[in-house]
Amino acid sequence: MNHDLSLSLQDQVKEAIAKKHTLAIVGGGSKSFLQSAKADAELNLSGHRGVLNYEPGELFISARAGTPLAEIETLLADHRQMLASEPQHFSQGENLATLGGAVACGFSGSRRPFAGSLRDHVLGVNMLNGKGERLQFGGQVMKNVAGFDVSRLMVGARGTLGALLEISVKVMPKPELEQTLLFECPSVHAVKRMSGFVHRSLPLSALAWLEGYLLVRLEGTETAVSAASAQIGGDVAEQSANFWLSLREQTHPFFRRHQPLWRLSVPPAADLPIPENEVFIDWQGGLRWWQTDRSAEYIQTMASKAGGYAYLFRDAGPVIGDSPPTGLLTLHRSLKQSFDPDGLFNPGLMGGQF
Amino acid sequence: MSLSKTTCAALMTRLGKVLSKHALLHDEEALRPYECDGLSAYRQLPAVVCLPETVEQVQAVLRICDELQVPVVPRGAGTGLSGGALPDHAGVLLVLTKLNRILEIDAPNFCARVEPGVRNLALSEATRPLGLYYAPDPSSQIACSIGGNVAENSGGVHCLKYGLTVHNVLGLKMLTIEGELLDIGGKTLDAPGYDVLALLCGSEGLLGVIVEITVRLLPCPECAQVMVAAFDDVAKAGAAVGNVIAAGIIPAGLEMMDKLAIRAAEDFVHVGYPKHAAAILLCEVDGARVEVPEELQRVRQIMLESGAFEVRIATDEAERALFWKSRKATFPAVGRLSPDYYCMDGTIPRHRLAEVLTRIEALSEQFGLPVANVFHAGDGNLHPLILYDANREGDLTKAEALGACILRLCVAVGGTITGEHGVGIEKLDGMCMQFKSSELSQFLRVKAAFDPQGLLNPGKAVPTLHRCAELGAMHVHRGQVPFPELERF
Amino acid sequence: MQTWLPAEFMQTSEGKAADAILRSCVHCGFCNAACPTYTLLGNELDGPRGRIYQIKGLLEGSPVTAQTQSHLDRCLTCRACETACPSGVQYAKLLDIGRAEIAKRVPRSVPQRLLRRALRWIIPSTRRFGLMLMLARALRPLLPSAVQRYIPLAKPSGVWPQVRHSRRMLILAGCVQPVLEPGIDSSLARLLDRHGISAVPVYAGCCGAVSHHLTAAEQTHAHIKTTIDALWPSIESGIEAIITTAGGCGAMLRDYRHILREDAEYSAKAARVTELCRDPVQIIEALPIDAAAKGRRVAFQAPCSLVNALKLEGRVEAVLQRVGFDVLPVQESALCCGSAGTYSILQAGLANELRERKLKNLYLAEPEIIATANIGCLTHLNAASQIPVAHWLSLLEMD
Incomplete structure (x- = not known):
């Protein structure tokens, strides 16, 4: 499907400015566990869709923000390519994740430490700022340092700086082969063993730990994967693609407990006293998913002592998500002001602050 | 505008209380060598040069300048090619080379904390015994500083696979112009709130002064091999680049050098490139020992099918190092062919390589100035080096005009005016070509969010709307543009 | 780089040379990374690129003071910048x-x-330097221990073999080395003798390097001519090579042709000396020497003269490796030790800082012995080193 709603979207923004209305930007509505903005009107981008430019040899794809991620991934797969950062969809039923929503949230999957984040792969955006101006930043080439890197600033900004209309992202060739190896290992030793694997020049694409097992995902040419697999041993996991998908989309039974789910981003080697049955370790140790009823203060202190940060990712009701660090709050406000002087877009979504 | 006598006196008195005599340069004799960075065609004496040795001193200098409303231009090793560290006549040149300590190498967390003056190569040399290295390797890595790399979001010959500076930096400590120390990111793979880190990478010293950097370290690949493929036609080499990528191979590096560039490089480091080559491609493959030879063979096959008349693989590590030394030294080695060169940095879609190179050749003939090409072909990041002689009247103007045409061409084919060198002072007009006034205004507002008085590196990276308007008017008045067939911006 | 040298200066050969050199510099800054003083001080004015700029200003007629002079004085002339320079700037000549x-x-x-x-009077004269050293040695017991270590003890001179082979080479003794380390030359002579080459010593005083470093052109020319005169009869009789075991002197001999290029009487002779001069390693690497060192751990301090002026990087290490030494890697091996002729006396602070850094790097791989190839480096390092420092030629004779 191919629809260009940019003019209408721009009109809606201009109208909102005139009426002094605030706008809640809506995409596919997939991430309903996140609080939505309380605004006077809705700016719905889900109809603004379609791939604009895709040349496999150039390693990028440009699409309208409302294009479903799934559509993009299927197209890329047809050309043996992929979004290397494995952005989470969290699609449910009819509510399909869109490219714009993925970029606004900025989540990356298990391949993050080895292939980069979604932010790393964003090359350019076309957007509407809070003055209703249509602006183009970055582009479609791999390297571009003309002007400030506004495109990457948009990643994870939750739509508070503007509405994304079009996005160009870098794509990567899909590896020939994937194989996942399992090693029995208590969680306390997991991070150290992961580090050992990293030093061994293996074609790694994920290092995680769940329920007593260290998970080593290898990807690459057949030669590389089989040589690596022979070198390190372990048990070969079956149906591994589905397994990783269930971890990425948090549909794995681990995530089905009815407890608050915390996301802790920490230095990979951090030694955190989290009970084994409550944690899923991803990103080679850099990301810890913790299901617990512990207090926010306890968890956040633990993360910050380790040199990282934590926020509540899912709970019974919608959650706010990450908040700017206190020391950077003023700067965040000034940045918001510079893009959206009237506070038009997604009020309250930046950490409940603005 | 220069500093008023009273401001200057107040500035000197107050700086004198913070910095030692040797760290504060004021008379013209001492200032002269600081009048330019790696782009010596643009020169300007600063009012004062400060050489602080500690973060506290940097902080104090900034506070003084903020209070007295004196512009500050931060500078690292001064190897930049866009005049980003060109001093401000009425300002302080804040030289950060003395902040050159590696503060921590944190091997378990695969990162290091460094001061901004640490040389890029010095860091990798220090971490190599631990089997780790810092991936971004700009050609000037022997001399350029990591602080400067962050300011420019530098790339390098291996960024096709390993990314630019922004992809390899985890945290920054930055001083605002008011002297406030901000802690951005850390040793984690992401940070809460806006991605200020990404915004700072490549901000050319306009937003803050970076005083500490946490970089990611990667494990040294088990094996790396490089090949040289020689072509009798630049277009064939350009097409070969696309063919390699289209085959689903992401080499660690994929570089092109044309005839002139080869000649210069050979003069400095004798590698023995095929003499009759119109262009060569250097292609590096790295990874596990078992996979590298296989991939190398695949690349070799593609090169031959794309018309390479000779493909040579470095026989050992020493030869591999020599290939890269020669490639990385090519810019300055061009100094052997010509007293001066003007280096462009446009990036274009790969599939337009052959076409753009051919058009650059035509432009070179039209302007009567030779152009040597040595660049990151895999990224589509061109570096046409326009050879000229600054001692010959009118040559620089001609070189600049030719450069502007090349950049216009890059933008027209869907690329950008700068891939990794930054806008600095010399591509301000190019910015007017690439961005609309609303976009430039947005940049200026971002700048103001950090630096409301506009004291940090003023007049660089983002042109004023006034300048662009004048430029636009000039084009209309003259009624002639170099490429009437090109789409206008 | 653009230049504006005065027309009058451009008429002179110096002017032409300076202009050509200045214009070959593209201001890339690669040289700064290789420069010892820039590494220590981080100031553009104390790096080669900044010095080139200061010289440019000076030659273009900008007003200069002792400030510029002090930055030029701080240069060690190690010429590491020339090795690093991709565009081939002849920095030392400038x-x-x-x-x-x-x-x-x-x-x-x-x-x-x-x-x-005083330095120009004492050092180049073997006799005066010898007398001073004798005096210092005699007073040594009376001096504080901190000063004592700077006065090297007398060393045996070793036996010089008789001249008996038809292959002949000259060994130029130089000025201070016969007094400080008389054994080095004789050990080379014995080694050559064992391989069918007779070495003939030539005592001609200073080769000219000391006064050249101190910018005393007249005295430099005089020393060079004296040296040439001393060498000439043997050159005419058909010797194969002129060897000097001090890398610094070797670098100087290599420059004879350039320095006297305009001297009507001596230019041809100077060129001949330059042609014939060799570093010992160039002779020895061709000889079939037995491996005898049995894995002794040695760290080699490559003198700047050897690496940057004579361009013989890695060659001594290869010989040492071949004869059985375990040659250890040295970090920052290209950074000068601070000796640099009279530099260690005139710029003692920087020289000592560089020496400290060099020794730290040399100790890193825990060597049993440190080897070098220049008398200056040897004495400078020995005065502070915890591990003995020797000329590599002496090592070939140990065991």
Whole structure:
């Protein structure tokens, strides 16, 4: 499907400015566990869709923000390519994740430490700022340092700086082969063993730990994967693609407990006293998913002592998500002001602050 | 505008209380060598040069300048090619080379904390015994500083696979112009709130002064091999680049050098490139020992099918190092062919390589100035080096005009005016070509969010709307543009 | 780089040379990374790129003071920048021109002048230097221990083999080495003798390097001519090579042709000396020497003269490796040790800082012995090293 709603979207923004209305930007509505903005009107981008430019040899794809991620991934797969950062969809039923929503949230999957984040792969955006101006930043080439890197600033900004209309992202060739190896290992030793694997020049694409097992995902040419697999041993996991998908989309039974789910981003080697049955370790140790009823203060202190940060990712009701660090709050406000002087877009979504 | 006598006196008195005599340069004799960075065609004496040795001193200098409303231009090793560290006549040149300590190498967390003056190569040399290295390797890595790399979001010959500076930096400590120390990111793979880190990478010293950097370290690949493929036609080499990528191979590096560039490089480091080559491609493959030879063979096959008349693989590590030394030294080695060169940095879609190179050749003939090409072909990041002689009247103007045409061409084919060198002072007009006034205004507002008085590196990276308007008017008045067939911006 | 040298200066050969050198510099800054003083001080004014710029200003007629002079003085002339320079800037030649020019324009203080004159009077003369050293050695027991270590003890001179082979080479003794380390040359002579080459010693005093470093052109020319005169009869009789075991002197001999290029009487002879001069390693690497060192751990301090002037990087290490030494890696191996002729006396602070850094790097791989190839480095390092420092030629004879 191919629809260009940019003019209408721009009109809606201009109208909102005139009426002094605030706008809640809506995409596919997939991430309903996140609080939505309380605004006077809705700016719905889900109809603004379609791939604009895709040349496999150039390693990028440009699409309208409302294009479903799934559509993009299927197209890329047809050309043996992929979004290397494995952005989470969290699609449910009819509510399909869109490219714009993925970029606004900025989540990356298990391949993050080895292939980069979604932010790393964003090359350019076309957007509407809070003055209703249509602006183009970055582009479609791999390297571009003309002007400030506004495109990457948009990643994870939750739509508070503007509405994304079009996005160009870098794509990567899909590896020939994937194989996942399992090693029995208590969680306390997991991070150290992961580090050992990293030093061994293996074609790694994920290092995680769940329920007593260290998970080593290898990807690459057949030669590389089989040589690596022979070198390190372990048990070969079956149906591994589905397994990783269930971890990425948090549909794995681990995530089905009815407890608050915390996301802790920490230095990979951090030694955190989290009970084994409550944690899923991803990103080679850099990301810890913790299901617990512990207090926010306890968890956040633990993360910050380790040199990282934590926020509540899912709970019974919608959650706010990450908040700017206190020391950077003023700067965040000034940045918001510079893009959206009237506070038009997604009020309250930046950490409940603005 | 220069500093008023009273401001200057107040500035000197107050700086004198913070910095030692040797760290504060004021008379013209001492200032002269600081009048330019790696782009010596643009020169300007600063009012004062400060050489602080500690973060506290940097902080104090900034506070003084903020209070007295004196512009500050931060500078690292001064190897930049866009005049980003060109001093401000009425300002302080804040030289950060003395902040050159590696503060921590944190091997378990695969990162290091460094001061901004640490040389890029010095860091990798220090971490190599631990089997780790810092991936971004700009050609000037022997001399350029990591602080400067962050300011420019530098790339390098291996960024096709390993990314630019922004992809390899985890945290920054930055001083605002008011002297406030901000802690951005850390040793984690992401940070809460806006991605200020990404915004700072490549901000050319306009937003803050970076005083500490946490970089990611990667494990040294088990094996790396490089090949040289020689072509009798630049277009064939350009097409070969696309063919390699289209085959689903992401080499660690994929570089092109044309005839002139080869000649210069050979003069400095004798590698023995095929003499009759119109262009060569250097292609590096790295990874596990078992996979590298296989991939190398695949690349070799593609090169031959794309018309390479000779493909040579470095026989050992020493030869591999020599290939890269020669490639990385090519810019300055061009100094052997010509007293001066003007280096462009446009990036274009790969599939337009052959076409753009051919058009650059035509432009070179039209302007009567030779152009040597040595660049990151895999990224589509061109570096046409326009050879000229600054001692010959009118040559620089001609070189600049030719450069502007090349950049216009890059933008027209869907690329950008700068891939990794930054806008600095010399591509301000190019910015007017690439961005609309609303976009430039947005940049200026971002700048103001950090630096409301506009004291940090003023007049660089983002042109004023006034300048662009004048430029636009000039084009209309003259009624002639170099490429009437090109789409206008 | 753009230049604006005065038309009058451009008429002179110096002017032409300076202009060509300045214009070959593209201001890339690669040289700064290789420069010892820039590494220590981080100031553009104390790196080669900044010095080139200061010399440019000086030659273009900008007003200069002792400030510029002090930055030029701080240069060690290690020439690491030349090795690093991709565009082939002949930095040392430009520095010579710059130093000569500033000497004319900025008079030095009286104590500075006296010190420099004294150095030029004492060091180049083997006799005067020997007397001074004898005196110092005699007073040594009376001096504080901190000073004592700077006075090297007398060393045996070793036996010089008889001249008996038809293959002949000259060994130029130089000025201070016969007094400080008389054994080095004789060990080379014995080694050559064992391989069918007779070495003939030539005592001609200073090769000219000391006064050249101190920008005393007249004295330099005089020393060079004396040396050439001493060498000439043997050259005419058909010797194969002129060897000097001090890398610093070797670098100087290599420059004879350039320095006397305009001397009507001596230019041809100077060129001949330059042609014939060899570093010992160039002779020895061709000889079939037995492996005898049995894995002794040695760290080699490659003198700047050997690496940057003579361009013989890695060659001594290869010989040492071949004869069985375990040659250890040395970090920052290209960074000067701070000796640099009279530099260690005139710029003691920087010289000591560089020495400390060099020794730290040399100790890193825990060597049993440190080897070098230049008398200056050897004495400078030995004065502070916890591990013995020896000329590599002496090592070939141990066991």
